[in-house]
Amino acid sequence: SVEEAVYFTGYHPKMVPVGKWQLFVCYMHVKSAVSAMRKDVISFIDDVDHQIPPVVSHKEAWLKFGTKITLIPKAPGLVFNPPIVTCWWSDDLNRAHFYVRGKRESVNREVKGELSAFVGLVQVASLPFTIKFYESKSHPQLSFRDYDMSHAKMYRNIIASFALEDSEALHHLLNALVATGDEGLINSILQRDQADWLKKSKRLMLSAESFQLFWSQYSAVCPVVRQEWEFAKQIETQRESRFVRPIYWETPFPVPPPELPSADFTFAPVREMRD
Numbered sequence: 001s002v003e004e005a006v007y008f009t010g011y012h013p014k015m016v017p018v019g020k021w022q023l024f025v026c027y028m029h030v031k032s033a034v035s036a037m038r039k040d041v042i043s044f045i046d047d048v049d050h051q052i053p054p055v056v057s058h059k060e061a062w063l064k065f066g067t068k069i070t071l072i073p074k075a076p077g078l079v080f081n082p083p084i085v086t087c088w089w090s091d092d093l094n095r096a097h098f099y100v101r102g103k104r105e106s107v108n109r110e111v112k113g114e115l116s117a118f119v120g121l122v123q124v125a126s127l128p129f130t131i132k133f134y135e136s137k138s139h140p141q142l143s144f145r146d147y148d149m150s151h152a153k154m155y156r157n158i159i160a161s162f163a164l165e166d167s168e169a170l171h172h173l174l175n176a177l178v179a180t181g182d183e184g185l186i187n188s189i190l191q192r193d194q195a196d197w198l199k200k201s202k203r204l205m206l207s208a209e210s211f212q213l214f215w216s217q218y219s220a221v222c223p224v225v226r227q228e229w230e231f232a233k234q235i236e237t238q239r240e241s242r243f244v245r246p247i248y249w250e251t252p253f254p255v256p257p258p259e260l261p262s263a264d265f266t267f268a269p270v271r272e273m274r275d
Contacts, residue, residue, distance in 0.1 A: 003181075004030040006062040006089075006154040008117055008125040011041050011147045012100070017136035018107050021081065021099040023048070026071055026115060026127070030061055033093040040095065042144045048097070055093035062154055063089040067119055067179040070273050071096055074266065075113025077106040078131075084272055102133040109133055115150075119179050120172030121268050122160070123212060123245055125152045159201060159208040160188040161228040163218035168249065168270060173214075184208050198224055202231050211235070213246040215265065220254045233259065 011025040023045060027037050033055045043050040063069075071085040079101045087096045102111065115127040127150045162169040170189070177185045187204055191197055205211055211232040219225045229244060236243040246265045248254065256262060 002059075004032070004059050004061045004092075006030060006124075008115075008127055008152050008154065009037065010115055010127045010129060010150045011045070012129045012131055012150070013142055013146055014148050015132045015134060015146070016100070016102060016142075017139055018102045018104060018133050020139045021101045022142060023097060024073070024080075024100045024115075025095065025097045026085075028063075028069060028087070028089060028094040028096075028117070029055075030059075030092045036093055040093070041147075044095070044097075045142070045144050045147065052093065052095045055091060061089070061092070062156070062180060063119070063124075064179045064181075065089065068273075069124075070118040070268075071098075071115060072118065072266065072268075073098065073100070073113060073115045075111050075129075075131075077103045077109070077111055078113060079103065084269060086272060100131070102131070106133040107135050116266055117154075118268060118273060119176045120273050121169060121214060121247055121249065121270065122158065122172065122176035122180075122185070123155070123210065123247065123266070124158075124176075124180065125154050126242070126245075127152050155210045156182060157184040157208045158182050158188075158210045158212055159184050159205050159228075159232075160212050160214065161201075161219070161225050161232070162188075162192075162214035163216065163222040163225055164193060165218040166214060166216050169214040169216065169219075172270070172273065198227055201228055205232055205235055208243075211244050213244060213260075215246050215248040215254060215256065215260075216250055217254050220256070229260065 009027045013022045067089040073080045081099045085096045110132045117125040232244045249268045249270045
């Protein structure tokens, strides 16, 4: 049977007074659950105790049942509570939420951010969002009409770049492979130690949806990894959206070269991401 694609949909406020906590909702779902999702979010924004309806299509999805998903929001000048949300793929419609607040520096600004979804250390989706902040002494209660929607399909065909010495990265990659069955991850893991891997990886990158760089003390000095991300950066110049997604989990942060801006890196808290 054909597996159903997995989607991530976020609902975030369009405009927010600085200093006021506001609800940010994220759904993980299959296409057939969209109607139920739209009904649920209207009720949930008005009442956070609203129970999500069960939606089951009885079809296999791109995510294995019971897969742990970690949601990490990121935006300059914003605070998120909680900063990380953990949930599970347990139905064809799954909901998570957190709260967002703008710092004083966000007044009269449109802040662009990103909500990243991870299976282990592997980023499986990215939701961009924009929120405008303004100064106000009153804090009006927002309703559904005050929210914008962002939508993203789960990545398929992910090429992973890592050093073979990185047991932490390999552990998470294997778990993500079991959860997603992603063909790109299969190639990245099983063929990486082959003599002609670098040539193969460059060919595979051309059709990949995402290139994920697992940055560590080992990969920072690995010649193969460097050649991979240099080629991936060339591909990114021909893409409309971000292709290279660097991830790190070690502290202190292994300093990257100038070609890889630190702002592009996402910190992944491995303790929370372990199964």
